[in-house]
Amino acid sequence: MRKSRKIAVTLNVLLAVMLLLSACANSKNDGKAASTAPGASESSQPAGEKPPADPVTLTMLINKDWYTESFQAALSRYEEKTGNKLDVQVTPGGQPFSDALAGKMAANEIPDIVAYYGTESQLKSIQADQNFLDISGEPYISKISPAIADVPVYLKVGGVQYGIPAAAVNVTGVIYNKKVFAANGIEVPTTWEAFIAAAEKLKAANVTPIYEALKDGWPTLLFHYSLVANIVQKDNPGIIDQINGGSYDFTTDPAFRQVLEKLKEVADKGLYNKDAGSATYDSQIAALANGTAGMILQADWAIPVLIEKFPEAGKDIGMFPLPINDDPYLAFSDPWALYLNKNSKQLDAAKGFFEFFTSDENLNAYYGQMKGMPSFVGINTELNPGTAEVANLMEEGKAKPFYHGILAPGISVDFDRASIVLKGKSIDKVLEETQKGYLKSGKDAKLPGF
Secondary structure, three states: OHHHHHHHHHHHHHHHHHHHHHHHHHHHHHHOOOEEEEEEEEOOOOOOOOOOOOOOOEEEEEEEEEEEHHHHHHHHHHHHOOOOOOEEEEEOOOHHHHHHHHHHHOOOOOOEEEEEOOOOOOOHHHHHHHHHHHOOHHHHHHHHHHHHHOOOOEEEEEEEEEEEEEOOOOEEEEEEEHHHHHOOOOOOOOOOOHHHHHHHHHHHHEEEOOOOOOOOOOHHHHHHHHHHHHHHHHOOOOOHHHHHHOOOOOOOOHHHHHHHHHEEEEEOOEEEEOOOOOOOHHHHHHHHHOEEEEEEEEEEOOHHHHHHHHHHHHHHHEEEEEOOOOOOEEEEEEEEEEEEEOOOOOOOHHHHHHHHHOHHHHHHHHHHHHHOOOOOOOOOOOOOHHHHHHHHHHHOOOOEEEEHHOOOOOOOOOOOOOHHHOOOOOOHHHHHHHHHHHHHHHHOOOOOOO
């Protein structure tokens, strides 16, 4: 009995001490003076909240052509805001970039964040559904511009959203050096005949009229896309469905033949640079900036690249739609985009990067520096010279998506444009090869109609 009482007394003492400490705490909360036991410290972490996560390092893979100053500035803002770091692997563009990603995937070393192309066909080629995180339900998806969101094969596979655009809404046309035009008394042409006449006038003045970059391959697509938008897509809206359905014949239908005839006309008149076969995108940009070339057939993504490399030349750069007819259209690109590795060991931090990137604060700063047409709604920014001169056509709906991006996954439509520019093959031969490859691709993909 005495032992039980002793325990009870001890418990009562402990209870009294606890009540006293509680009263002291309450008196402090009521604004009354309270003393703190020597050596005691108060936690700065609010009750119920998790302590801040330790900084992490996220990995990223990106094509060098996309690793612009504006994108790097966005990465720096993220690091400053979060304390996290980004370990960015920058690869050459084109095939080396695709090879680098394929190698990472084969070794099961996919970075936390991947910059990649934006079409369903391209995403299927790297098994996006197995490798990238489904972000369809994220709130920031509703901020993506309708120009991109309304194209069902952009950033999605089977309707599932995997990417967020990281580029501007880029459009093709003729980027020209205003200073060169003025020095040779040339006004912006509004017809195909005037366009050819302007090019011939530049040639007579020993200025390269149209600088092409065949060594890198892809730059020749931009002239091609402008022609297809105006000759094929604008006037023949059912052709893409015919191609996707397996019923199109490139050798007999005149639409794509007309596209190649325009390329051939420029080549036959000697209006390309003489070293077109060995020229690169970098040399193309430099030639336009320094005035040795008067025009390039490009997308307006080339303008901020030119301004970064040749700041003084920026004021001399303009842009106009390729004047195929009296109502020219632009062609606009599927965006390059960012994707999350669904198996990332730091997925929460990587998801946090997406939330930061799509924040109004970052998007306004990003596109404000880039000065391109934003890929997100609600962003107001000054546009680059050139882009500002054609933006109205995009706003008026006078633009068509790059047709390769809206072909059914698995279909390949490739023209040997280099052989037209370098006069190595006839148009008939190129169309025959295109038709053969098109039918084979549809059969190999087991698509209906092939």
